Amino acid sequence: MRANAIVFRHPISKIYDTLPPPSSELDEVLAVIFTGPCQPTQEDIKRTPFLVRRNQVSRALTWLKLNHGDYADIVISHENLLEYPDSDTPVCIDYRTSVINKEREAMSVHDTGEEDGVESGPCSFSVQSLTGEEYSKMNLEAIKAAALSHLMNDGKIMFVGHSSTPESMYKNSSLYPSMMPWLFPYGLGAIGQDGLKGKHSISTQKKQFLMYHDK
Template sequence: MQANAICFEAPVAQLYNKLPPPREDLDDVLAILFRGPAKPTELDFRRTPFLVRRNKVLEALRWLKLNHDDYMDIEISAQNLETYPENYPPVTIEYRQTDTSKIPEGTSLHDMDADMGTEEGECSFVVHGLSGERFDTMSGTLKAKAL
């Protein structure tokens, strides 16, 4: 198993005075696609970085309220937080069956390994993508650091 995040710039659809947002709003900005020879199981989900630990979210929001001017006036919603499952990602999950865990478009002609990823332990996680107007105006040094 291996995980990749692909980020696209999107306009902010809504500003929230209450955090975390309602669970149903997450599907507007986040989706998870699993691909491979088998559907993900609950054990697979536990190995990914996609689970929400409510106590960690609550701690982070409390810290932001105390330490960041932009979060000073938010209300922390225990009711919204309780709707986030702890053993399953809080967003829609799509599954596409494939014969291998490799992505054909990203595989070298000389890559002869059967599969990519790990069979046990934590799932590796890579974030891909930088986008937006600010990226176009960055110097080469800043772009290299960002990448």
């Protein structure tokens, strides 16, 4: 696979300077949709990833504030955290009837049509998301029409502005920690950072990055 990417900086501090956000704001950008022959039970809802563990979120934010430079100025709101329920989802749940848990449009010609699942133990959830593939063959006017139809049907949207100039891919040691914080939890260790000069060559560091199992 080959691709080109242009990265723009987002004004994160203008979006959220307090974490976690109020639970009332999550419904504007996030929802849980169940599909299947029956509605989810309370036991289904209690399973991950639908619940927010307050203590774990508080510990994670405290750790980030102490150890990650980009989180140093963030305000941790325990009042907002208490708004998240312990035994219920923090966002709205939508249920849609479906005979099987597969999208027919996504099935290959060799797919037998059997449902995805397990023979023993808890049933796993099928996580689905929208991609741009269905829009790749649409022209600009068709995309605008689809977006307008989404808005006319009270669809949810989130708009975030970005800087007018793209980020440089070269000599920009903060780029990868900003794009992939899960790989750089301290915000350190990226290619070309000042703390590594004279201790670790860039070529050696790149070779080590390419040794990841998911390369």
